[in-house]
Amino acid sequence: MQNVSPATLLVLVPLLPLAGAVLTLLLGRRLKSQAHLPAIAGIAAAAAVAVVLLLGTATQVGRPDGVHAEPVRPVEMISTLWQWATVEAAYAPPAGSAAAIPGTAVGGGTAGAARAFTIPVALRLDPLTATLLTIITCIGLVVAVYSIGYMHHDPGYPRFFAVFSLFVFSMSMLVAASNFLIVYVFWEAVGACSYLLIGFWFTKPEAARAAKKAFLVNRVGDFGLAIATFLLWMTYGTLDFHDTLSADGTILPGILGQTRLADPGGIVGGAIGTAICLCLLLAACGKSAQLPLHVWLPDAMEGPTPASALIHAATMVTAGIYLVARSAPLFMACPDALTAVSIVGATTALVAALIATVQNDLKRVLAYSTISQLGYMFASLGTGTLLGFTAAIFHLVTHAFFKALLFLGAGSVMHSMGNVIDMRRFGGLRRIMPVTAATFLVGAVALAGVAPFSGFFSKDEILASLHAKGWPDAHGEHHDAAPSSHAKRGRSSFSPVHFAPGATTAGEKELRPLFNTPETFRVLFWMALVTAGLTAFYTFRAVFMTFTGPTRVPDEAGHHAHESPPVMAVPLMILAVPSAVAGWWLFSTQWLSHFLSATPSFTAPSVAATAAPHAFHMDLAIQGSLAAAIGIVIAAIGHLGRRSDGPQMERFLGPLQTLFANRFYIDQLYAGLIVRPLEGLAVVAALFDRYVIDGLVNSVAHLPLALGGLVRRLQGGLLQRYALAGVMGVLTIVLALAWRLRG
Amino acid sequence: MNPLLAAASTALLHNALIVGAMLFALGLVGILTRRNLIVMFLCAELMLQGISVSLVAWSRHHGDFGGQVLVIFVLTVAACEAAVALVFVLQAFARTGRLDAAAWQGLREATLARTVDHALPASDASPPQWPRLSTAGVLPPGADHDSLEREHV
Numbered sequence: 001m002q003n004v005s006p007a008t009l010l011v012l013v014p015l016l017p018l019a020g021a022v023l024t025l026l027l028g029r030r031l032k033s034q035a036h037l038p039a040i041a042g043i044a045a046a047a048a049v050a051v052v053l054l055l056g057t058a059t060q061v062g063r064p065d066g067v068h069a070e071p072v073r074p075v076e077m078i079s080t081l082w083q084w085a086t087v088e089a090a091y092a093p094p095a096g097s098a099a100a101i102p103g104t105a106v107g108g109g110t111a112g113a114a115r116a117f118t119i120p121v122a123l124r125l126d127p128l129t130a131t132l133l134t135i136i137t138c139i140g141l142v143v144a145v146y147s148i149g150y151m152h153h154d155p156g157y158p159r160f161f162a163v164f165s166l167f168v169f170s171m172s173m174l175v176a177a178s179n180f181l182i183v184y185v186f187w188e189a190v191g192a193c194s195y196l197l198i199g200f201w202f203t204k205p206e207a208a209r210a211a212k213k214a215f216l217v218n219r220v221g222d223f224g225l226a227i228a229t230f231l232l233w234m235t236y237g238t239l240d241f242h243d244t245l246s247a248d249g250t251i252l253p254g255i256l257g258q259t260r261l262a263d264p265g266g267i268v269g270g271a272i273g274t275a276i277c278l279c280l281l282l283a284a285c286g287k288s289a290q291l292p293l294h295v296w297l298p299d300a301m302e303g304p305t306p307a308s309a310l311i312h313a314a315t316m317v318t319a320g321i322y323l324v325a326r327s328a329p330l331f332m333a334c335p336d337a338l339t340a341v342s343i344v345g346a347t348t349a350l351v352a353a354l355i356a357t358v359q360n361d362l363k364r365v366l367a368y369s370t371i372s373q374l375g376y377m378f379a380s381l382g383t384g385t386l387l388g389f390t391a392a393i394f395h396l397v398t399h400a401f402f403k404a405l406l407f408l409g410a411g412s413v414m415h416s417m418g419n420v421i422d423m424r425r426f427g428g429l430r431r432i433m434p435v436t437a438a439t440f441l442v443g444a445v446a447l448a449g450v451a452p453f454s455g456f457f458s459k460d461e462i463l464a465s466l467h468a469k470g471w472p473d474a475h476g477e478h479h480d481a482a483p484s485s486h487a488k489r490g491r492s493s494f495s496p497v498h499f500a501p502g503a504t505t506a507g508e509k510e511l512r513p514l515f516n517t518p519e520t521f522r523v524l525f526w527m528a529l530v531t532a533g534l535t536a537f538y539t540f541r542a543v544f545m546t547f548t549g550p551t552r553v554p555d556e557a558g559h560h561a562h563e564s565p566p567v568m569a570v571p572l573m574i575l576a577v578p579s580a581v582a583g584w585w586l587f588s589t590q591w592l593s594h595f596l597s598a599t600p601s602f603t604a605p606s607v608a609a610t611a612a613p614h615a616f617h618m619d620l621a622i623q624g625s626l627a628a629a630i631g632i633v634i635a636a637i638g639h640l641g642r643r644s645d646g647p648q649m650e651r652f653l654g655p656l657q658t659l660f661a662n663r664f665y666i667d668q669l670y671a672g673l674i675v676r677p678l679e680g681l682a683v684v685a686a687l688f689d690r691y692v693i694d695g696l697v698n699s700v701a702h703l704p705l706a707l708g709g710l711v712r713r714l715q716g717g718l719l720q721r722y723a724l725a726g727v728m729g730v731l732t733i734v735l736a737l738a739w740r741l742r743g
Numbered sequence: 744m745n746p747l748l749a750a751a752s753t754a755l756l757h758n759a760l761i762v763g764a765m766l767f768a769l770g771l772v773g774i775l776t777r778r779n780l781i782v783m784f785l786c787a788e789l790m791l792q793g794i795s796v797s798l799v800a801w802s803r804h805h806g807d808f809g810g811q812v813l814v815i816f817v818l819t820v821a822a823c824e825a826a827v828a829l830v831f832v833l834q835a836f837a838r839t840g841r842l843d844a845a846a847w848q849g850l851r852e853a854t855l856a857r858t859v860d861h862a863l864p865a866s867d868a869s870p871p872q873w874p875r876l877s878t879a880g881v882l883p884p885g886a887d888h889d890s891l892e893r894e895h896v
Contacts, residue, residue, distance in 0.1 A: 717851025718858045719783070719844040723774055 006056060007079035009049050010125050013133055014172040016046040017140075021165035028158025035158035039165035040144050046168065047137035050130070057130040058591075061598040072594070074258055074603040076126040078178055078242045083120050090117030091237040115237050115252070124178035124242060128599040131393065131592070132175040132322060135400050139314045140168045142571045146408050147306040149568035150415055156200060160304065163200075167193035171315050175322055180229045180239040180255070183323070187225055187287065190316045191218045197307035198300045210299035217296040221286015225323075228279035235268050235276065241326070241600075261329055261604040269333035277337030280327055281344065284320030288374045291348040295667055297371055301363040305411030308363065313370045313407050314400035321377045321396050325389055325601065328381075332606035335516035338384045342466075343515065345378025346524040346531075351664060353534035357541070358653070358660040362410045362421050365542045366403070369447065372531060373399050379528055380462040383469045383521065385610040389602055390593040391461035397592065398454035398583045402446035405575035409440035412564040412572065413546060418556030423542060427644040428551030433563045437547045439572040444543045446579045448536035449628045454583025456624070459532060461587070463620050466528055468612065469521035529627050536631030544639035552643070590614050752804060759800030766793030778844045780832045784825075791821055 020042025028035045060075045144164060151160050170189035177183045191214075199211030233239055236255050243257035253259040253266065260266035267273070284290070289297035300312045311317070324331065324341060331338045349372045356368035373395070380392040414421050416433060430437035446453040449460075553561045563569065586592040596602060597611065653660070662668065714725070766789055773786030795814045802810025836842055848857050 712852050713855065715850075715852045716855060716858050717848035719847065720775055720778070721858075727771065727775065 006053065006077055006125060007123075009053055009056075010077070010079050010123050010176065011081065012049045013046045013053070013137065014123075014169045014176065016042040016049070017137075017165045017168035017172065018042075021162050021169060024158055024162040024165060028162060031158065033152075033157065036144065036148050036161045039161035040141070040148075042165055043137060043141045043144050043168050046172070047134075047141045050133040050137045053125060054130045054134045057125060057127055058595055061127060061595050063594075072597045072603060072608070074126075074261075074600040075598040076124055076242065076258075076600050078122055078124050080120045080122040083118055084182075085117070085119045087117040089115070091115040091233070117233075118244075119179060119181050120240065120244070121182060122178040122240070122242065123173075123176045125176070126599050127595045127597075128322070128325060128393065128601070129175050131397065131596065132318075133172055135397055136168060136171050136175070136315050139400055139404050139575075140164075140310055142574055143306045143310040143314075143404060143408065146309075146411070146568050146571040147304075149565050150306050150411055151304060154304075160197075160200060160307075163193055163196045164307070164310070167197070167311060167316070171319070174319060178241040178254075180232055180241075184222075184225055184229055187283070187319065188222060190311075190319060191215065191222070191287070194218075194300070194311050194316055197311060198303040200304050200307065201302070204302070207302040210296075210302040214296035214300050217293050218286045221283045221293055221320075224279040224282025224286065228276050228283060231272065231276045231279065235272055256326065256329060256601050258600055258603075261600065264605065267329050267333040267604075267606075273330065274334040274337045277327070277331050277334045278340065280323060280330070281337065281341055284323050284341075284378070285344060286320075287323075288317050288320030288378070289371050290320070290344050290375060290378060291351060292666065294348060294352065294371050295663075295670060298364055298367045298663075301361075301367050305363065305407060305414060308367075309404045309407030309411065313366065313403040317370060317374055318377070318396050318400070321374065321381065321392055324378070324381045325393060328384075328389055328601045328607055329604040331381075332384055332604065335384070338382050339515040339520060340382070342379045342382025342521070342524055345375045345380070345382055346466075346527040347375070348372070349375030349379060349531045350527045350534075353531045353538065355660050355663050356538040357534060358657055359538075360423050362413065362423050362542055362546060363407070365423075365538055366406050366410055369406075369535065369538065370403055372535060373403065373447075376459070376462055376528065376531070379524055380465050383465045384516075384607075385465055385468065385612070386597060386602060386607055387461065387468065387593075387610070387612055388465035389607065390596045391458065391465050393596055394461055394583075394586060394592055395455075395458035397586070398446065398458040398579070401575055401582055402443045402453075402455060402579035405439060405443035405572060405579050406447065408568070408572055408575065409436050409443060412436040412568055413440075415564055415568070416557060416561050417554055418558060418561075420554040420556050423545040424645040425554045426552055426557075427545065427549040428547065430547040431551050432553070432561055435563055435569045435572060439576040440547065441543060442576040443579050444539045446583070448539045448632060449532055449624055450536075450632075451621075451625060452584055453580055454578065454586075456621075456628075457583035457587035460617070460621050460624055463525065463528055463532070463624055464615075464617050466521055466525040467617070467620055470518050470525045471522070472518060529623060532624050533627035533631040536628040537635045538631075540632045540635035541639050544635055544641075545644035548640055549642050549644060552645075756800050756804040759803075760797055763793045763796035763800065766790070766796060768793075780835065780842045780844055781829075783844060784828055784832065788821060788825065791817060 017039070020039040023038035023042075024031075024035055027038065031037065057075060061072070144161070147160065147164065151157055154160065167190060170186050170193055174183060174186035174190055177186060195211050195215045198214050199208050201207045202211070229239065232255060238244075238252060238254055240252075240254035241256040242254045243259045244252045244254065246252050251259055253263075268276075282293075286293045297312060297317065301308055303312070331341065352368045352372035352375060356365050356372065359365045359368060377392040377395050377399075380388045380395065382388070410421070412433065413426075413429060413436060416429075416436075417426050420426065442453070446455040449456045564572075593614070597608070602608065651657070659665070714721075770786040770789030770791075770793060773789065774783050777783050777786060795817055798810040798814050798817075802808060802814075832842070835847070839846065845858070845860070851857070
């Protein structure tokens with residue numbers, strides 16, 4: 001390892017899956033049933049490299065000291081591969097302001113000078129990237145192995161693995177890119193891979209429609225990212241995350257570079273900053289399926305289950321979380337945008353959980369659960385504290401494990417039940433599929449947040465981060481941090497990073513944030529707590545309906561309703577281990593939160609100032625566990641040991657059940673407001689095309705036809721006419737000659 | 744050449760040219776107005792002969808036999824042409840029983856209607872009645888009676 005530089009290793013992580021994808025594409029037809037080999041080899045090698053990088057980065061960060069006495073040193077490594085584009089003097093700062101680009105004064109002497117527009121293809125390695133790379137490649141590997149069994153006999157076998165591998169490449173690049181434009185490129189690339197996998201069975205109309213829907217809804221979010229990128233360029237004059245050294249030796253500060261982060265006035269707040277952050281939030285809402293752009297994810301379940309597990313549960317949908325976490329310093333300067341993240345997240349969490357309670361399709365339950373859990377992560381990010389950011393990533397990690405496990409378990413059930421996924425049509429499967437049942441149960445308790453399993457700890461941290469914002473006095477850690485961050489702030493136009501009672505009494509005439517108040521976070525906390533109970537309910541409702549009660553198997557399953565083969569069962573068991581213990585280990589050692597706090601974005605003073613000593617809040621743990629217990633008990637009363645096609649719990653809900661089952665009528669709303677008018681417009685456009693455009697083109701073709709019609713009458717077929725024409729012709733020539741020779 | 748002879752020569756030329764022009768004009772009018780294929784063919788020959796007369800006249804006027812040589816050629820070619828054309832005409836008649844040029848409009852544009860100046864006489868569906876002569880001499884051996892009474896030429 002000594003003679004291989006980390007930069008080389010970092011490039012290998014995306015490169016190996018790309019090579020696997022290309023090889024699978026080229027050789028897929030020849031390899032036939034062995035088409036998974038290049039893809040799995042590539043992803044496995046990438047996973048090994050990613051783990052090496054993670055351990056290497058962890059060594060650099062060092063061990064947690066336990067008391068957070070001194071700020072953590074930022075750890076990052078940039079590897080610029082090549083310059084993609086360079087436009088000289090593309091950015092000229094507005095006249096009259098030397099320091100038009102914030103942070104330039106600190107960064108070097110180029111203030112006021114025109115800047116080149118450069119797009120370096122640069123990869124970065126920092127704790128956040130290393131964590132996500134490891135998750136993407138490791139879970140990708142497990143899911144790919146599972147797919148060998150699941151996709152067996154599918155005619156599109158090579159295509160699946162090619163796109164799968166391509167997705168791992170794109171996602172690795174997305175989290176490793178160090179430039180907003182490159183992020184945008186791979187943001188689109190993962191969307192394209194998602195489209196290809198949702199529509200994998202493209203001859204099925206529902207799948208084709210779902211793929212189209214996912215793509216179109218994501219376009220709305222992508223639009224937000226594009227606008228955010230434009231605004232960032234106009235505001236900062238660069239799109240790089242990192243600082244770059246210019247030719248004359250001065251440092252050009254990147255948007256999230258250490259130079260700018262060290263400068264108290266480096267990040268633009270106010271209206272423009274809020275606009276940037278809200279556009280980023282829109283992008284995150286699209287990719288991470290948050291309200292109001294969540295509608296594509298439940299439909300995305302039309303894709304193969306392994307793709308749902310990796311892309312639509314574990315990795316791609318967390319791209320929004322990554323984007324917001326990466327842009328944490330930008331959000332910290334805009335408290336209202338930050339609170340908007342929390343509000344969107346908590347609302348989504350609650351709404352999706354309510355919808356999940358009445359779904360009868362096992363994969364749909366998990367899809368809404370994913371939306372709900374992503375909402376949790378957003379709620380946590382929006383608190384704007386170091387605890388909130390690390391808790392969101394913590395939950396991302398544990399969620400990736402247990403949700404991938406649950407999806408693969410659902411896929412195993414589906415595989416065995418002859419592609420039937422409606423929970424009312426089967427039951428008592430624990431006798432038929434003991435391994436799937438046991439591992440699914442592990443995933444379920446982790447998702448429900450039952451005590452020693454991983455979901456409990458990450459959810460507890462999220463609740464703690466919300467609680468700390470809602471009841472700052474009870475925690476008390478912000479009192480000393482807030483005024484010091486105020487003192488460091490150089491620009492008076494900046495809003496306070498977070499609201500703290502002690503801060504605004506200092507007599508400063510600062511813009512008070514509209515929503516960033518403890519009251520807001522108290523509401524959000526209670527929403528999150530209710531969601532925790534609902535999560536436990538719908539998860540165990542699914543478990544009880546599927547695995548308990550009298551054993552029933554749908555007709556489609558035929559005689560081969562059996563436990564899945566080892567190639568599918570072993571990945572389930574592998575994923576069950578981290579689902580069970582990862583949370584406890586990462587929480588008790590505080591390894592992940594300490595590791596992540598060395599991410600440059602989280603070492604920004606505005607974020608680092610919110611660091612709180614690690615504590616286990618027994619009261620919150622009890623509240624969370626109580627909510628989970630209530631949910632499980634209600635699910636047990638309604639479904640444990642009963643026939644899954646019998647009377648359902650939701651008959652007690654009355655009209656609410658209709659509301660939930662129709663998904664709050666959001667799809668119908670979109671259909672009425674957007675889809676139908678657009679379809680009408682499309683019909684008008686089609687008619688215009690057919691009759692006006694085509695009419696013009698056809699009239700060009702009709703012109704020679706009409707001219708031909710004029711002379712066509714000469715071709716009468718009558719001999720005398722031809723003779724007359726000949727005579728006239730001769731006569732004309734004779735007369736012409738006579739005229740010429742007349743004298 | 745003395746003036747009298749010259750005047751007579753010129754007069755002869757004029758007369759010959761007038762005759763040639765009349766022949767040509769008659770032929771032209773005939774070919775444009777008649778519908779009987781054989782008559783049209785004769786008219787074409789008439790035009791040809793009109794030209795031939797002119798050629799002979801000019802030949803004599805100039806004392807140059809080239810024109811007369813050309814006429815001999817024309818006659819030869821006209822004879823060949825007449826042989827070929829008559830075969831076509833006869834075959835056409837054998838197929839349809841008609842010699843009317845207006846009946847042969849098959850080369851017109853598909854969208855155009857048949858030109859009818861005078862309505863075509865209804866095609867006589869019954870085979871034409873040929874004069875029946877009593878057999879002269881002895882029947883050839885092996886030939887039955889019917890083959891001698893075929894309907895068409």
